[in-house]
Amino acid sequence: MTQINVNKLIADYPLVQDLINLKHVAWFNPNATTTEAGLPYVGLTISDVQDAEARLNRFAPYLMKAFPETQATQGIIESDVVAIANMQTALEARYQTPITGKILLKKDSHLPISGSIKARGGIYEVLTHAEKLALGAGLLSIDDNYEVLFSDKFRQFFSQYSIAVGSTGNLGMSIGIMSAKLGFSVSVHMSADARQWKKDKLRSHGVNVVEYEQDYSIAVEQGRKEAEQDPNCFFIDDENSTTLFLGYAVAGLRLKKQFAEQGVIVDKDHPLFVYLPCGVGGGPGGVAFGLKLAFGDDAHCLFAEPTHSPCMLLGVHTGLHDGISVQEIGIDNITAADGLAVGRASGFVGRAMERLIDGYYTLDDQDMYNLLGLLNKTEGIKLEPSALAGMTGCIHVTQNTNYWQSKGLSAQQMANATHLVWATGGGMVPSDEMQKYLAQAKLS
Numbered sequence: 001m002t003q004i005n006v007n008k009l010i011a012d013y014p015l016v017q018d019l020i021n022l023k024h025v026a027w028f029n030p031n032a033t034t035t036e037a038g039l040p041y042v043g044l045t046i047s048d049v050q051d052a053e054a055r056l057n058r059f060a061p062y063l064m065k066a067f068p069e070t071q072a073t074q075g076i077i078e079s080d081v082v083a084i085a086n087m088q089t090a091l092e093a094r095y096q097t098p099i100t101g102k103i104l105l106k107k108d109s110h111l112p113i114s115g116s117i118k119a120r121g122g123i124y125e126v127l128t129h130a131e132k133l134a135l136g137a138g139l140l141s142i143d144d145n146y147e148v149l150f151s152d153k154f155r156q157f158f159s160q161y162s163i164a165v166g167s168t169g170n171l172g173m174s175i176g177i178m179s180a181k182l183g184f185s186v187s188v189h190m191s192a193d194a195r196q197w198k199k200d201k202l203r204s205h206g207v208n209v210v211e212y213e214q215d216y217s218i219a220v221e222q223g224r225k226e227a228e229q230d231p232n233c234f235f236i237d238d239e240n241s242t243t244l245f246l247g248y249a250v251a252g253l254r255l256k257k258q259f260a261e262q263g264v265i266v267d268k269d270h271p272l273f274v275y276l277p278c279g280v281g282g283g284p285g286g287v288a289f290g291l292k293l294a295f296g297d298d299a300h301c302l303f304a305e306p307t308h309s310p311c312m313l314l315g316v317h318t319g320l321h322d323g324i325s326v327q328e329i330g331i332d333n334i335t336a337a338d339g340l341a342v343g344r345a346s347g348f349v350g351r352a353m354e355r356l357i358d359g360y361y362t363l364d365d366q367d368m369y370n371l372l373g374l375l376n377k378t379e380g381i382k383l384e385p386s387a388l389a390g391m392t393g394c395i396h397v398t399q400n401t402n403y404w405q406s407k408g409l410s411a412q413q414m415a416n417a418t419h420l421v422w423a424t425g426g427g428m429v430p431s432d433e434m435q436k437y438l439a440q441a442k443l444s
């Protein structure tokens with residue numbers, strides 16, 4: 001890999017100096033295009049997403065059996081959208097910015113099975129792999145009721161195969177729990193920042209947890225290496241997987257239905273802004289792809305990252321994508337935001353989605369803790385720190401008049417805006433851990 005000349009990089013991209021100084025930055029990409037112009041670069045289409053949705057529907061009867069908590073939604077892993085009016089008032093006061101439009105919260109934090117956005121992509125990829133094996137062995141046909149997979153026969157069949165993944169925690173949780181339930185032998189390679197309770201929980205499900213003293217990239221690399229030595233082992237590649245990406249993308253079409261049911265209008269006069277916490281990029285990238293397919297130019301997506309791990313902002317802004325890590329510009333990649341502690345972004349997602357993402361911003365750990373406390377106090381909703389990263393997006397959008405005017409939006413249209421904060425995790429955080437998070441919040 002070529003050495004990065006940091007001085008030259010700063011000269012070419014002065015914003016890099018602000019990143020190095022760990023400032024809160026907001027960058028609206030001047031090269032963002034219309035949805036129509038940007039979608040062809042993704043390399044995937046709406047029919048790929050519909051295919052993923054159909055696959056998840058086939059698995060719904062199995063999931064209802066295997067995870068009774070999914071019965072309420074007929075085996076579909078989906079989350080609620082709720083208004084947070086008290087939080088909106090509190091944000092306006094805290095940031096002394098009147099927010100036009102309405103803030104809604106997308107509670108992926110409370111998705112069944114693994115309590116984070118990873119219950120979309122991670123579980124989808126395991127199911128896709130299981131289906132492929134079972135179809136290939138002639139044990140299953142796509143017209144079958146997939147309930148049959150919940151049996152000793154299939155658990156025995158899957159036990160011949162193994163699955164491996166590298167993770168900072170949440171991806172490991174969803175892939176570990178899902179794989180073990182189907183009967184696979186599964187190894188989760190965990191980075192140093194992964195929480196003890198997540199490791200304990202996985203082990204209680206019979207998952208082999210391998211611990212590293214290094215960060216996410218090393219855990220992924222080691223997992224990949226180990227898997228390469230075993231032809232029956234399938235490695236789930238968080239950095240490059242289009243399957244994971246499609247699992248996330250299903251959220252877009254589903255949200256469109258959900259909004260229709262709730263009477264939330266999205267059109268030219270009612271713009272939708274969506275704020276997505278970004279780690280390696282697959283989750284937010286996949287969801288944003290789905291949103292663009294569902295709502296086109298009326299959906300505006302922004303990515304949020306910790307000041308200590310702004311890998312996607314760095315990669316897209318400099319055009320270097322996965323050719324640069326935050327460590328190479330002297331940033332430590334240490335953050336309390338699980339899932340966001342990623343130093344090098346996915347090259348696939350950065351390149352596929354750069355034209356379709358309007359902007360990127362950063363915030364620090366203390367902001368996330370403060371917002372975590374504020375949301376708990378005003379709405380009684382408990383999230384993990386990363387999941388609060390989306391909460392300051394509406395402040396940046398509201399304050400950057402040039403940005404929304406460049407999108408052809410008037411103050412009148414902004415008054416009708418929906419600001420959707422994608423709450424990516426927290427539903428399974430044990431209460432003693434949550435108390436520690438809450439104790440970090442400064443509310444005044």
Ligand SMILES: *Cc1c(COP(=O)(O)O)cnc(C)c1O
Nearest residue numbers: 170279280281282283339424425
């Ligand atoms: C993984 C994760 C994200 C980001 O997803 P990426 O695919 O890594 O970008 C955001 N929030 C939480 C809680 C996560 O676990």
